[in-house]
Amino acid sequence: MDPFLTSRIVTDILGGLTNGVIYGMVALSLVLIWRSTGVLNFAQGAMPMFATYVGFALLSYHFSYWWCVVACVIAGVLIGGLTERLLVRPLYGKPEINPIVVMVGYLIVLEAVAAAIWSSFPRSLPSPFSSIHWQLAGKPFALSPFIVYEIASGLLVMIAVAVLFRFTKLGLQLRASAVAPEVSRLLGVRVGRLLTLGWMLSTVVGVITTILVSSNFFSGLTPQINDGIFAFGFIAAAIGGLESPVGAIVAGVVLGIVNQFVTDYVNQNAVIIIALALLVVSLMIRPSGVFTKPSERRV
């Protein structure tokens, strides 16, 4: 067997890719909401966390992993839709600071309520895929069935979102509602419904991310599960450009790989420092994001 496949560099790249896909998905969900409603959703980690807890409740009734996943997604659709209708819609047209304050408050409330109902002890959703790494020529390889499942699911979600936006009528309407709501309404597009749908979609992307993270044998679902992931996802979205779904995904993946190298070659504690440094440098050079043209920036 080629020793390269089990080398430190390949191991780091594959390990980083696993985290990077997760960061990319969080960044994508942030971008979806920013593009459709102009709201920077600080509760983007907490909403999927809450929906995942609701879906996990089915585990007590001995439902299978996949039924729990379906339940989590349905809960995500409901939480995303209700949040937009009841909490966010009254804030449209208000000063930009209002939704930020409301969403930070919402984050705190959701985490506190989740802890009160389900406690802060990690809950694991036993994945149908093994977390034991494959061996290549007697040496441990960076991949396991679960990691492959994690990366494949992430890529599938990203491709599905891209296809939806690029090639479907619904995607065209979602994009139009985001960039030109008044013109869209003049063309008969039901913008209000599409904004709700945008929040639902974004929350579902977050739910799938949360399920993947909490299905991991080494972690588990807690009310704060997405806090750290959200921070890296936010950094990725800012580096890639809040207007660019592709930028968010690419920046997320690159950030995951960089973090893995920093962990391996420097120190785990340096990871957040390096990530923030990258954010600062990127904002100094390209304030609107690496993948966003300055003219696309909303004003």
Add this chain to the structure above:
Amino acid sequence: MITIEDLTVTFGAVQALRGVTLVAETGKITAVLGANGAGKTTLLRTISGLKAPKSGVIRMGERNLVHMRTEDIARLGIGHVPEGRGVIGEFTVEENLRLGAMMAKVNLQQGLDEQYEQFPVLGERRKQHAAKLSGGERQMLAMARALIAKPSVLLLDEPSLGLAPLVTAQLMHTIQSLCETSDLTVILVEQNASSALRIAHHAVVLHVGKIVANDTASVVAADENLRQYYLGLVE
């Protein structure tokens, strides 16, 4: 046919439209003229449901449009080309047209072909982003996007704004042809009174929210007082 009765629209304490009454007949062009701030754009935005009136009635046939949602009014067959054209710059020409066709029960490819035939330059640039089109091309795209849905009423807000005289003349000719070849009802808001009066059947002159003239286009065009004081057409 669009019938407007005693329409009053306010912005806070300011009355933008004061008791406006007019009829836009089927298959005819009704020009709405007046200076800046006369209430022309507000009139169109109120018909489309973008602005709620304080009082009055707007009818399309027997149906009262007041308090209906903009998207529902559009789905009834009222196309609105807003001031500044409203093309979506980051969409391609074809995506803009596809968006226009979406709510209408029309065959997309047939609709696209018709519009490319009517506006050949759009066919040549179908894959180009709308932001890269010239002012005249954008106006054509905005018109085509409204027409692809086969509206029965077309509201045009300052279509000649920022266009060269030759392009304006071509545009007015296109509007006239559309009216002649179909039963399209057009309400044409214009500051360029002479161009609008040349193709309109009927004309309404607004002055600070009130109608000061409401007659056939030829009568309005011949009225020296209107020309001088309200339309800025001095010989």
